[in-house]
Each structure stands twice: as C-alpha cells, then as structure tokens.
Amino acid sequence: MSFDYHEAFSRNLGWVTETEQEILRNKRIAIAGMGGVGGSHLLTLTRLGIGKFSLADFDRFELANFNRQAGASTAHLGRNKLEVMVEMARGVNPDLDIEQFPAGIDADNLDAFLEGVDLYVDSLDFFALDIRRAVFAACYDKGIPAITAAPLGMGAAVLCFFPGQMSFEKYFLLEGRTREEQALRFMLGLAPNPQQLAYLADDSKVDFEAGKGPSTPMACELCAGFAGTYALKILLSRGRVPAAPRGIHFDAYRNRLVTTWRPWGNANPVQQLGLKIARRRINSGRQAAAVEAAFRTRPIERILDLARWAPSGDNEQPWRFEILDDHHVVVHGRDTRDWCVYDLDGTSSQIALGALLETLRIAASGEGMRAESALRPDSGEDAPRIDVRLVPDPAMSPHALQPFITSRVTQRKPLSTRSLSDHQKAALERAVGEGYRVHWIEGGAGRRQMARLLFRNAHIRLTTPEAYEVHRRNIEWGVQVSERHIPEGALGLDLPTRRIMRWALKSWERVRFLNRFFAGTWLPRLQMDWRTALGCAAHFVITAEKPLLTIEDYLAGGAAMQRFWLEATRLGLQLQPEMTPLIFSRYVAQSRTFTAVTAEQSLAEKLAGELGSLVGAAQDPRQRVYMGRVGFGPAPRSRSVRPPLESLLLDAPG
Numbered sequence: 001m002s003f004d005y006h007e008a009f010s011r012n013l014g015w016v017t018e019t020e021q022e023i024l025r026n027k028r029i030a031i032a033g034m035g036g037v038g039g040s041h042l043l044t045l046t047r048l049g050i051g052k053f054s055l056a057d058f059d060r061f062e063l064a065n066f067n068r069q070a071g072a073s074t075a076h077l078g079r080n081k082l083e084v085m086v087e088m089a090r091g092v093n094p095d096l097d098i099e100q101f102p103a104g105i106d107a108d109n110l111d112a113f114l115e116g117v118d119l120y121v122d123s124l125d126f127f128a129l130d131i132r133r134a135v136f137a138a139c140y141d142k143g144i145p146a147i148t149a150a151p152l153g154m155g156a157a158v159l160c161f162f163p164g165q166m167s168f169e170k171y172f173l174l175e176g177r178t179r180e181e182q183a184l185r186f187m188l189g190l191a192p193n194p195q196q197l198a199y200l201a202d203d204s205k206v207d208f209e210a211g212k213g214p215s216t217p218m219a220c221e222l223c224a225g226f227a228g229t230y231a232l233k234i235l236l237s238r239g240r241v242p243a244a245p246r247g248i249h250f251d252a253y254r255n256r257l258v259t260t261w262r263p264w265g266n267a268n269p270v271q272q273l274g275l276k277i278a279r280r281r282i283n284s285g286r287q288a289a290a291v292e293a294a295f296r297t298r299p300i301e302r303i304l305d306l307a308r309w310a311p312s313g314d315n316e317q318p319w320r321f322e323i324l325d326d327h328h329v330v331v332h333g334r335d336t337r338d339w340c341v342y343d344l345d346g347t348s349s350q351i352a353l354g355a356l357l358e359t360l361r362i363a364a365s366g367e368g369m370r371a372e373s374a375l376r377p378d379s380g381e382d383a384p385r386i387d388v389r390l391v392p393d394p395a396m397s398p399h400a401l402q403p404f405i406t407s408r409v410t411q412r413k414p415l416s417t418r419s420l421s422d423h424q425k426a427a428l429e430r431a432v433g434e435g436y437r438v439h440w441i442e443g444g445a446g447r448r449q450m451a452r453l454l455f456r457n458a459h460i461r462l463t464t465p466e467a468y469e470v471h472r473r474n475i476e477w478g479v480q481v482s483e484r485h486i487p488e489g490a491l492g493l494d495l496p497t498r499r500i501m502r503w504a505l506k507s508w509e510r511v512r513f514l515n516r517f518f519a520g521t522w523l524p525r526l527q528m529d530w531r532t533a534l535g536c537a538a539h540f541v542i543t544a545e546k547p548l549l550t551i552e553d554y555l556a557g558g559a560a561m562q563r564f565w566l567e568a569t570r571l572g573l574q575l576q577p578e579m580t581p582l583i584f585s586r587y588v589a590q591s592r593t594f595t596a597v598t599a600e601q602s603l604a605e606k607l608a609g610e611l612g613s614l615v616g617a618a619q620d621p622r623q624r625v626y627m628g629r630v631g632f633g634p635a636p637r638s639r640s641v642r643p644p645l646e647s648l649l650l651d652a653p654g
Contacts, residue, residue, distance in 0.1 A: 003094050009049040020236050021049050022341040027235050028052035028097075030117040030144075032105055032135060034081040035059065036215055037087075037151055038123030039070030040224035045121070046089045046096065048228055052115055053089070056101035057082040068151075068217045083331035103400035105131060110138050119234055121227050122148035127211035129174060129182045135163060136168035145234050149227040151219030152187075153196025155251030157224045157260075159189075160234075162243050171244045171265035180208045184282070185266050188274055192260045195251040208282060218252060226250070299367040300326055300390060301645065306363035306405050308642045310562060312352035313342060313579070315485055315640035319356055322650040327391070331356065331373075332650060333384040339473075340595055341466040342583050346382055347554050351626070354558020355565075362566070364390055365399040375552060384551055401566040409563055411574035411637045412492030412528065414535025415631030417447070424571050428540075428630075431567035432560040435545050436625065439615050442538035446614075450578075450629075453610050457581045458525040460604055463515055465508055471504045480638040489638025492532060497523045534575065536631035539578065540564075541615045547622035556576065557625035568630055576629040581611050582621075589621040 005025065012021055029050055031038050034057040039146050048363065064581050071084040073554075082102050090096055114120065120139045124132050141147040143163040150157045155512035161168050166453050169175060172189045174182045188194065199208070205214045226248070233239045242248060245268075247260040262268045266275065304321050312318055313336075322330040333353045335346030343349055357373050364371040369390040379385035419442065431436045441450055461467045476485040488498055501524060504510045515519025533539070542561055568575045585608035587594045595601055608621070615624065642648075 005049075005051075005095060008093065009047075012049055016232070016236070019237075023236060024049045024232070025051040026120045028054060028116050028364075029177065030054040030056075030114055031123050032113070032120075032131075033064065033123035033125060033128075033340075034071065034085040034607045035123070035125065036068045036220045037149060037223045037227075039081070039085050040220050041121050041123055041149075041227055042085055042089050043070055043092065044224040044228040045231060046092045048232060049093075050231075051093070051095070052116075054099040054115070054117055055082055055086065056113060058102060068215050068220045070220075073136075077569070086594075086640070105135065107134065110134060110331045114138055114142055114144060117144055117391075119231055120146040120147060120351070121231065123214070126186070126213065127179075128152065129179070129186060132170060133182035140167045142165060143556070147227050147230055147234075148190070149214055149223035150187075150190045151223050152191055152194070152249070152380040153199065153251060154216050154218050154253040155196060155249065156219055156222040156226050157190040157247060157249040158223075158230065159244050159247045160230060160241055160309070166244045166246075166265065168320040171262075173266045179211075183208045183211070184275065184278055187279055188271065189266050190247070191247060191249050192247075192262050192271060192274065193258050194278075194421060195249060195254045195256055195258070199333065200251055203281075206282075222250065222252065232396050233545040246476070259590050273279045288450065298326055299369070301330060301366055302362045303369075303390070304329065304648075305373075305645045306366075306402075307356055307360035307455045308645060308648055309406050309408070310339055310352065310356040310359040311408070311410070311565065313340070313348045314470070315482065316340075316349070316474070317484065317648070318349040318352055319644065320648055320650050327369075327389055329388050329390075331360075331386040331388060333386065337382065340470050341464075342580060344583055344592075344594075345588055346549055346577070347548070347586075348476045348583065350551055350554035351558035351561060352386070353384065353386070354555035355561075355562035356558075357555060358386070358559035360388060360407055361559075362399040362402050362530050363405065365396050366402050368396050369393060370396060374638060381551060386555075391582045401570060402565065404566050407635070409574070409635055410490070410576055411633060411636050412532065412576055413530050413633070413636065414634035415629075416539065416576055417444075417535065418537055418575075418632050419443075420537045420630070424573070426566055427571060428564055431563040432542055433563060436557075436560045437543055437545075438564070439541040439543060441540070441614055442539050446539065447534050447536065450539045450613060451530050453530040453581060453607060453614070454533045454578060455525050456528040456603065457607050460584065460595070460607075461580055461599045462511075462521040462524060464597050464600050466595050468505070468508055468511055475505070478501050478650045481641050483641055486640055487638050488635055490640065491528050492526070493524060496529060519610040531579075533629065534576060536576075536629040537573070540627070541582075541624055542626040543615070543619065544625055547620045547625070549627065561626040564626070572632070573630045574633045574635065575628055575630050577626070579627055581607060582624050584608065584609050 001335055009021060027050055029045055031041055060078055061076045063073050071088060076084045082100060086098055100111060101113055136138060136146055136529060140163060146161045160541045163496060172185050174185055230241055233241050245262045245265050245419050249260060250257045262271050300323060305319060316336055317333050320332045322332060324330060335349035336343045337346045361371040371388055371390055373386050373388045376385040376387060474485050476482040477488045479486055479487045480489040504514050542564060544557060548557055565575055584604040588605050588608040593601060
C-alpha cells in the first residue's frame with residue numbers, strides 16, 4: 001500500500017483545518033537530542049504532520065535508556081540514536097525531509113543546524129548546558145522561537161522563548177557560574193515551584209556534580225504532549241503561548257497544574273531565596289551520601305545498612321553491630337525493661353532483635369550469602385549477643401521480600417475497610433512460617449469489638465505514670481521524620497490534639513489535670529484507637545504453636561513477625577502494630593503488677609479476658625507473638641527512619 005500524507009494524518013482534521021495541516025507539513029522543526037524527550041518529541045511531531053526536521057545526536061542506545069527513551073529496546077542496543085529515531089519517524093511518514101547531524105551540534109555546525117528552521121524544540125541532556133546556551137542564543141539572534149520542556153519527576157515544566165522578549169540567558173543567568181550552579185539554576189528556573197521534590201524517594205540519586213538524576217517515562221511523554229501542543233500553536237499562530245518569564249508546570253503525581261511567573265528570572269528575590277535553600281539541601285544530601293558511600297564498600301556493610309531498617313518498639317533500635325571481619329558480625333542487643341513498661345522482661349526488645357536477624361538474613365541473600373546466627377550462651381538476658389556469620393552460597397538468589405525492607409512503614413491513620421482477598425490472607429499466613437498461625441479478626445462486628453477493646457486499653461496507656469514516661473521520651477515533636485523516635489507527624493492525630501498532647505507531656509501533673517477536668521484521654525483515644533480500629537481491612541494476631549519461653553523463642557517469633565510485615569508491604573498493604581493489649585495481658589497472666597494505679601491494673605485484667613475471647617480463651621497468652629491491623633491505603637508521609645550505619649557500629653577488638 002502506498003503512503004498518502006492526507007490519509008495518514010486525516011484524523012488530525014477537526015482539531016486543525018486542512019489548510020493548517022498543509023502548513024504543518026511544510027514547517028521545519030529542529031530537535032537537538034534523540035534521547036529521553038527528543039525521541040518522543042520527534043514521533044509526536046511526526047504524527048502531528050510536521051514534514052521537515054533538522055535532527056542531531058551523537059549518542060548510542062544503552063540499557064540505562066530503557067526506562068524512558070522512545071527508541072531504546074533490545075533490538076536497538078548499541079545503535080546510534082539518531083539513526084534509529086529517523087527510521088522510526090520515517091516508519092510513520094516515509095516522505096519526511098530530514099537534515100541529520102550525526103556528530104551532534106557545536107559552534108561549527110550550529111548555523112547549518114538552524115538553517116530554514118521555524119521552531120527549535122530543546123531535547124538536549126539536562127546537564128548539557130554549554131551547548132544549550134549556545135543554541136538558545138543562536139535561536140534568539142536568528143528570530144527562531146524555542147521551547148524547552150523538561151521532565152521533572154512525574155511531570156513536565158515548559159518554558160518558551162520568543163524573539164524580542166526575555167532571552168534564555170537573561171532568564172536563567174548562567175554566565176560565569178560553575179557547572180553545578182548552572183544545573184541548579186536551570187532546574188529551579190524551569191520549576192520555580194518544584195513540585196517533584198515532595199515525592200522524591202531518594203535524593204541521593206540526584207547528583208548535580210556528576211551530572212546524573214532519576215527520570216520517569218511518564219514525564220518524557222508529558223513533555224512531548226506539551227511541546228507538541230505549543231509547537232502547533234506557535235506554527236499556526238493559534239492561541240496564547242506563555243513566554244518566559246512565564247511558564248507552566250504540570251505534575252501528574254501531585255494532580256497539580258501551576259503557572260509560574262518569575263520577573264527577572266533567576267534574579268528575582270524569591271528565586272534567589274529558593275536557590276539558597278536548594279544549595280543547602282544539595283550540600284546536606286552530598287554529605288550524607290558521602291558518609292553512606294564510605295560504609296557501603298563491603299557486602300557486610302551493605303547487608304547491615306539494610307538490616308538496620310528492622311522494626312522496633314517506638315523506634316528504639318535495641319542493637320549495635322560489631323564487625324569482626326568480612327563474614328562475621330556480632331549483634332549486641334539491649335532491652336529497655338528498666339524504664340519501658342511495654343518491654344516486659346525484655347521480650348518486646350527480643351522480638352525486635354528477631355526481626356533484625358530476619359532482615360539481615362533477607363538482606364544477605366542479595367549478596368549471594370546465607371546468614372547463620374547463634375546466641376552466645378554467656379551473654380546476659382538483658383543484653384544478648386548474637387554471632388552472625390555470612391556464608392557465600394552460589395545457589396542463593398535475592399529473597400523476594402528484599403526490595404521491601406526500606407519501604408516497610410507503620411501507618412497510624414485510618415485505612416480502607418475493603419476486605420483482604422483469600423489470596424492475600426493465604427500469602428500472609430504462609431509468610432509467618434512453620435510453627436505459627438495467623439488469627440484474623442475481621443468484618444464489621446470484629447472491627448467494632450477490637451475498637452471497644454483498644455479504646456478502653458488506651459485509657460491505661462494515657463492515665464498511668466509508667467506509660468507517661470515512655471511517651472514523654474519517645475515522641476519527637478515538630479518533625480516529619482525521626483531517626484531514633486516516633487515523629488510527631490506519624491502519630492495519626494490532628495493538629496489541635498497534637499498541640500494539646502505536646503503541652504500535656506511536659507509533666508505528669510499536666511496530664512493528670514487534663515484527664516481529671518477536661519476528659520483529656522478522649523481525643524487521642526478516639527483518633528489513635530477507635531477510629532483506626534474501625535478503619536482497616538482486618539486485625540490480626542500471630543500466634544505460636546508453643547508458648548514463648550526463652551530468648552530464642554522470642555527471636556524466632558520476631559522473625560515470623562517481620563516476614564508477615566514485609567509480605568504485607570509486598571502486597572501493597574499498610575500495617576500498624578497494636579501490641580499494648582497483648583503486653584498487658586502477659587502481665588495479668590503472670591500476676592504481675594505493672595502500674596501503681598489500681599483501677600488501671602483492674603481494667604487490664606478485664607481486658608485480658610476480652611482479648612482471650614477474641615483470639616481463643618484456651619490459648620496460653622505466651623503463645624501470642626504479635627498483634628496489629630492491616631488494610632489498604634497510602635503510605636504515611638511522616639515516618640520513623642534510622643540513623644546512619646556508622647552510628648550503630650561498635651569498634652572491633654584491636
């Protein structure tokens with residue numbers, strides 16, 4: 001079948017007239033760069049019906065291009081990008097008139113590259129700022145309008161430069177700046193309101209000094225859509241096109257479209273402040289990355305760097321690491337029984353240590369090693385020491401749960417009440433492993449029972465001085481992330497309640513005053529316990545076939561818990577521990593007094609019976625390993641993180 005231009009692009013008609021389509025056919029667009037955005041620009045503009053192009057690129061396709069570049073595929077590995085993209089474009093329109101510049105563009109061929117061009121669409125690598133400045137300057141001198149559409153995160157920021165209006169250089173002010181400063185000014189100039197930073201998962205991947213940064217395919221396609229639309233408007237003189245210093249930034253992840261206006265460009269006082277803040281953030285991130293890099297040179301350090309993300313009560317992290325050699329580390333545990341009412345006989349800390357060892361084992365699989373651990377018999381119960389030996393194993397492949405170690409979080413806000421599927425429940429039940437089972441409390445009636453139990457149990461937490469000391473110590477106020485505590489933003493409380501709680505926790509007398517005269521427990525209990533207990537898919541209790549009697553039992557129980565939690569994360573579920581009813585029931589089962597407030601001790605005894613009726617009255621309370629809730633919902637924006645690995649290391653002997 002022979003190619004027919006009018007038939008091929010007839011579906012554009014309606015949005016453009018036949019006359020306008022013919023105008024587009026005879027326009028020439030120059031595109032420098034056939035990579036992330038350039039390839040998408042070329043194909044989009046070709047399908048728009050543009051008939052002439054001047055294209056430049058000297059690079060070849062490699063594996064690192066696969067996530068975003070239109071021409072990147074196994075069939076094109078190692079091939080010249082320009083050659084491939086010309087083939088793909090001519091596959092859409094064989095009649096294309098294309099001037100090719102396979103050596104790229106420089107001062108010697110820039111005039112030829114822009115000869116007869118009606119519009120320039122910038123597609124150079126983000127960090128290729130010297131040649132970008134030269135191209136935009138040449139366009140300005142020759143009266144050629146120019147578009148730059150930058151992929152930022154999961155969005156696109158667009159600026160247009162027109163003859164006789166603000167130039168590229170006057171807007172960005174790059175002259176005489178260092179390479180890193182130029183990149184920073186270019187980024188902030190494109191996006192004066194940098195929406196993408198709100199969801200940047202790992203800022204260590206942004207390296208202005210090395211000229212590298214993360215990218216997404218969505219952003220590249222959005223750029224092509226914006227550039228293609230503005231190309232149509234410019235070439236057909238249709239509609240308003242914002243010119244620098246005005247721009248547009250759409251972020252699909254944030255569901256936000258913002259128009260930007262920075263008079264005087266980067267000389268604007270607001271922009272100057274933004275640059276100052278950005279420099280500080282970059283320097284801080286570089287220092288942190290340098291520290292991390294220093295401790296990730298050996299497999300054992302990379303393994304421990306992942307292992308430290310294991311969960312622990314109130315983010316206490318009751319462990320330190322002593323590296324003896326490349327295959328031997330000693331985990332020094334410590335419990336908090338001397339001051340934490342929730343750490344009965346150190347068992348909560350032992351469960352956390354078990355989670356650490358399981359995380360270490362999973363992390364070691366990624367390095368092709370088995371992690372074998374043994375508790376030192378001479379170590380004290382309150383300070384166990386555990387030898388972990390890493391054994392190379394050629395048959396070892398990365399564990400399926402390894403990618404979810406750092407993304408596992410605690411969500412303390414309400415979740416969807418959508419039920420878990422049988423497949424999801426079965427996967428979670430398999431995750432705990434042999435010797436354990438999962439008891440589910442679900443459905444509207446089950447959630448209401450748990451809500452009543454947790455609401456009343458929270459009264460104990462909020463009215464006993466022993467629990468007050470824990471809360472006073474373990475909440476870090478005024479922050480969204482905390483390395484060693486629970487950040488205020490992760491409490492699951494609204495702002496007024498957080499402010500009241502922050503004031504009250506200054507002293508036990510304030511807590512008593514609020515509780516006595518202002519029903520001070522109601523707001524936090526309703527938000528942290530009642531509301532969240534009702535807002536989930538299900539509550540769960542992990543139980544062991546035999547009572548947990550020794551440190552080894554609790555270590556194994558912690559490992560089962562961590563597998564469950566990581567599996568929940570793999571399934572896209574959020575999880576929150578609900579351990580205090582279980583802990584108080586252990587005190588009751590052992591006839592142990594945990595508080596000086598008699599009424600609350602009596603309440604704990606009643607609630608222990610209610611918990612037993614929910615999970616099995618005949619069951620020994622010592623069989624209950626872990627308790628919590630799961631459900632569907634977004635990950636929390638505020639979370640506990642971990643201090644750098646080096647702060648958790650002990651010096652080896654000698």
